[in-house]
Every structure is written in structure tokens, then in C-alpha cells.
Amino acid sequence: MEEEFVDIITKNQGIIHKVCCIYCDDEEDRKDLFQEVVVQLWRSFPSFRNESKFSTWMYRVAINTAITSFKRGKRLPQRQSLPEQSIQIVDDVYDPETEDKIKLLYQSVSKLSGIEKSIILLYLESKTYEEIAEITGITQNYVRVKMNRVKKKLKKLMNIEE
Amino acid sequence: MKFDELKSIWEQASQQKSGHPDLQKEDILVLLKTRTRSIVEKIDLNIRIGFLILVGMIIYLFIDNFIFTPLLVKRVPESGSYVYALGILDFINYFIAFGFFVYFWVSYRKINPHSINNKNLKEALQSIVRALNIFRRLFYVALLFFLVSLAIGFIAGFITGFRMKLESLGLSLASLSFWRISLALLVGILVLGAISYGVFALINWIFNRLYGQYLHKLKATLKELEETAE
Structure with a gap:
């Protein structure tokens, strides 16, 4: 099952990146959130029963994790401006x-x-x-x-x- | 720029990935293996520790009050019916504390915060807020239980000590002035009050330091989500 999961996540990781970009304005926070989302997806993967679209399920877990994640004084839904230097267009x-x-x-x-x-x-x-x-x-x-x-x-x- | 353009801009931004390289399967596996506890797991662990401490405290004080103390009290002359009355009060205190413990445990099991990923955002937020509220109330119940127990112990000790002192001096209760007894009681109440306030402030401080700000933000987010539905 782990192999199947890793395969799916590798193919659909764009969804997680997008959620991380929207919710975190700091590179380190993005990395932390990315890992947390992957872990949460892995934990709830056995209960995913195709009742909803796979992408919908991924968005749900990722958004739940982003909004409920906890870092003292940081990351939670904040209304801070994104620092200029954190946006690097490749x-x-x-x-x-x-x-x-x-x-x-x-x-x-x-x-x-x-x-x-x-x-x-x-x-x-x-x-x-x-x-x-x-x-x-x-x-x-x-x-x-x-x-x-x-x-x-x-x-x-x-x-x-x- | 028009609003409809946003989707195409977003699409371009997503394709460029804003500097994020694609992770390989090996990287994902490493992420899974180096995982740390999530906030829900941390809350869950704290709640379980809170439950254990509360049960441990109930059991310890129960054994102390109903097994060890009676052995000690037997040696005190004329321990009287007040000890029996206080014993009943104490027993009621344990009964209520244990009742609360069962209630909290059942409520907590119903929330099942581990399943938040199978819930939508609103339900997930509600679950965590409820779990944190249970955690906070558990603190308060433990405090109340401890304080009632402390008050009963104080009253029992005060009366017993008072009687023993009177006996050793060969005095009777009537020979003591009213203000002296009142003063002794007042000092006892003040000490109890100070301890209660100290413990209450400490508990509040610990909770707020751990989760105060987090709970506040979750509630604000939930309120925003629920306001939408009004």
C-alpha cells in the first residue's frame, strides 16, 4: 500500500505545493507543511474509498492540515504580506x-x-x-x-x- | 487585468511551481519516515496524560483518605462524628470527580480527533475545538477536585489539631475566646484561598501558553465559516 500511496502522491504533489504556497509565506514553513500534509494523507489513505474524487480528498486533507496546523506564533491563517524575496519565479x-x-x-x-x-x-x-x-x-x-x-x-x- | 485572467495567471504560477522542485518517490518515503507528531496527536497525548493524572490523583487520594488516614485518626482521641461526616463529603467528592472523568472520556471518544482527515473543514475545526475544550475543562475539574479535597483535609486537620491542643492544655472549647477561633479560621480560609488562586492561575497560564492562542485562532476560523452559513 505504501508503494501505491507514494506513487500517487508523487504524481499529484502539485496539489500539496499549491496549498503550501497559498498558506505559508516562508520557505521553511512550506517544507514543514508539505511534510505534515503528506503524513496526514498517508494516515487517512486507508480510509479513502473513492467516495469522492481523489483530488477532492487531497485538497480536503491538505486544507484541513494547513488551517489546523500549529506552530507557536506562526503559520496559522495569518494576514501577513508575502515577503518579496520569497517569490522566485522559475x-x-x-x-x-x-x-x-x-x-x-x-x-x-x-x-x-x-x-x-x-x-x-x-x-x-x-x-x-x-x-x-x-x-x-x-x-x-x-x-x-x-x-x-x-x-x-x-x-x-x-x-x-x- | 480582469478577474477572469486570474485562473490563467494561477495556472502559469502553478506550472512554474514558484521555485518548488518535484519530489521523487524516494523523497516522499523519507518524509514519511521522518514524520513528527501532528498537533492533533499532541493534543491527544496531552489529554491522555491529563486523564491519567486525574485518575492517578483520585486513586492516590482515595487510598490516602480511606485507608491510611483512618488508621491515623484512630490514634486521635475523640475523633468524633465530624470525621465520619467529612469522610462522606470526601467520598461524594471522589464520586463526582470520577463521574466527570467518565463523562469527559466518553465525550472525547465521541469526538475522535484522529479522524479529522475524514471530515470536512468545518467538522475538523469543531472536533479540535471540542477536544481542546475538554482538555481545559479536565484541568478545571482536577483543580476543583483537588481544592475540595484540600478543604476537607484542612477542616479535618484544623478540628482534630484544635481538639488535641485543647486536651493537652486541659482546656475546654468554652474557655477560648470567639475572636481567636475566628482568627484561626480566617487564616485557614485565606491560606486555602491563596493556594486555590495560585493553582488556578498556574493552570490557566499553562493552558494559555500551550494552546490559548491556537484555540482562539481556531475558534475565529470556525466562526468565520459558520457566519457564512447565517
């Missing part, structure tokens, strides 16, 4: 405009609360309202309400036109 084709946009997105998202981060992450990952409701435990209608509020807030933070 790309073969350097595009300063894209880089600026990515930086702005990360900086704006880092100002959101833990719940808002999860909502916007799942929106950006094109998850359906049904999946977001399944992950967060709120109804689809309230996901819509919350989504609109978060979008509005993010637009304001990023100075995006309507």
Missing part, C-alpha cells in the same frame, strides 16, 4: 509582466483569511461549488455567497476592474 521564458501579476496574486491572497484562501484556491483550481462545499463543510449556496465576497475582496486588493 521559468524558461522570463516574462516580467506575468511575474508581476503572479507576485500581485500571491501578495493579495496572503492578505486573505484561512477560509478565504481555501475558497479562492479551490476557485482557481476550477473546483465546482459541490466540491468546494464537500471540502469546507458549508452548503453550496453559502459557497456562492462566500465566493462573491472573496472575489470582491481580491478585486479590491489587486485593483482589478469590474
Whole structure:
């Protein structure tokens, strides 16, 4: 089972990286959270019974771990700005405009609360309202309400036109 | 920039991985083998230790009060019916403490914080908040039990010592002035009060230092999630 798990995690590790990027603004914290998420996924792997999509299950465990993780005075849903130097864009084709946009997105998202981060992450990952409701435990209608509020807030933070 | 562009920007950021290299299977295996205790496991361990301490304390004080103390009290002349009355009070104290212990244990088993990964975010937050509240209440019950036990021991010791002293001096209760007895009682109450406050403050400080801020943040997150549903 361990081999199967490692295989799946290796293929889908992007999900964990994305959650870590959204929730941690420090490289060390990202590494810690990555490990914690992998461990939590491994522990709950035997109880995964294909009742939901594999990616939904991964997001659920990863977001639960990120929001409930504990580091004295650090990491929990904070509203601190992402330090400039922590964003290192690695790309073969350097595009300063894209880089600026990515930086702005990360900086704006880092100002959101833990719940808002999860909502916007799942929106950006094109998850359906049904999946977001399944992950967060709120109804689809309230996901819509919350989504609109978060979008509005993010637009304001990023100075995006309507 | 338009809001709809965000998805494509996110997609690009994800592809670039913001500097994160892909981990190989071997790296994942290493992560699994070097794992540390998660917060839920730490809380669980603390709660189990708390339960053990409470049960240990109940058993120790029960043996002390109902086996060793009666042996000692037999040697005290005219120990009287008050010892019997205090014994009943003490027994009720143990009974209530044990009742609370069972209640907390059953409540804690129902929460099953180990299964938070099989729950959605809201349920996971509720489980951890409940577990931490049980942990805090367990502290308070232990404190209350300890204080009642201490008060009963103090009263028993006070009365017994008082009687013995009177006997050794060949005095009767009527020969002592009211203010002297009152003063002795007042000093005893003040000492008890100071100990109670000290222990209470210490317990509060320990809990807040360990999980105070964490619990506060979890509650705030849960409130935000529940507010959405209003």
C-alpha cells in the first residue's frame, strides 16, 4: 500500500505545493507543511474509498492540515504580506509582466483569511461549488455567497476592474 | 487585468511551481519516515496524560483518605462524628470527580480527533475545538477536585489539631475566646484561598501558553465559516 500511496502522491504533489504556497509565506514553513500534509494523507489513505474524487480528498486533507496546523506564533491563517524575496519565479521564458501579476496574486491572497484562501484556491483550481462545499463543510449556496465576497475582496486588493 | 485572467495567471504560477522542485518517490518515503507528531496527536497525548493524572490523583487520594488516614485518626482521641461526616463529603467528592472523568472520556471518544482527515473543514475545526475544550475543562475539574479535597483535609486537620491542643492544655472549647477561633479560621480560609488562586492561575497560564492562542485562532476560523452559513 505504501508503494501505491507514494506513487500517487508523487504524481499529484502539485496539489500539496499549491496549498503550501497559498498558506505559508516562508520557505521553511512550506517544507514543514508539505511534510505534515503528506503524513496526514498517508494516515487517512486507508480510509479513502473513492467516495469522492481523489483530488477532492487531497485538497480536503491538505486544507484541513494547513488551517489546523500549529506552530507557536506562526503559520496559522495569518494576514501577513508575502515577503518579496520569497517569490522566485522559475521559468524558461522570463516574462516580467506575468511575474508581476503572479507576485500581485500571491501578495493579495496572503492578505486573505484561512477560509478565504481555501475558497479562492479551490476557485482557481476550477473546483465546482459541490466540491468546494464537500471540502469546507458549508452548503453550496453559502459557497456562492462566500465566493462573491472573496472575489470582491481580491478585486479590491489587486485593483482589478469590474 | 480582469478577474477572469486570474485562473490563467494561477495556472502559469502553478506550472512554474514558484521555485518548488518535484519530489521523487524516494523523497516522499523519507518524509514519511521522518514524520513528527501532528498537533492533533499532541493534543491527544496531552489529554491522555491529563486523564491519567486525574485518575492517578483520585486513586492516590482515595487510598490516602480511606485507608491510611483512618488508621491515623484512630490514634486521635475523640475523633468524633465530624470525621465520619467529612469522610462522606470526601467520598461524594471522589464520586463526582470520577463521574466527570467518565463523562469527559466518553465525550472525547465521541469526538475522535484522529479522524479529522475524514471530515470536512468545518467538522475538523469543531472536533479540535471540542477536544481542546475538554482538555481545559479536565484541568478545571482536577483543580476543583483537588481544592475540595484540600478543604476537607484542612477542616479535618484544623478540628482534630484544635481538639488535641485543647486536651493537652486541659482546656475546654468554652474557655477560648470567639475572636481567636475566628482568627484561626480566617487564616485557614485565606491560606486555602491563596493556594486555590495560585493553582488556578498556574493552570490557566499553562493552558494559555500551550494552546490559548491556537484555540482562539481556531475558534475565529470556525466562526468565520459558520457566519457564512447565517
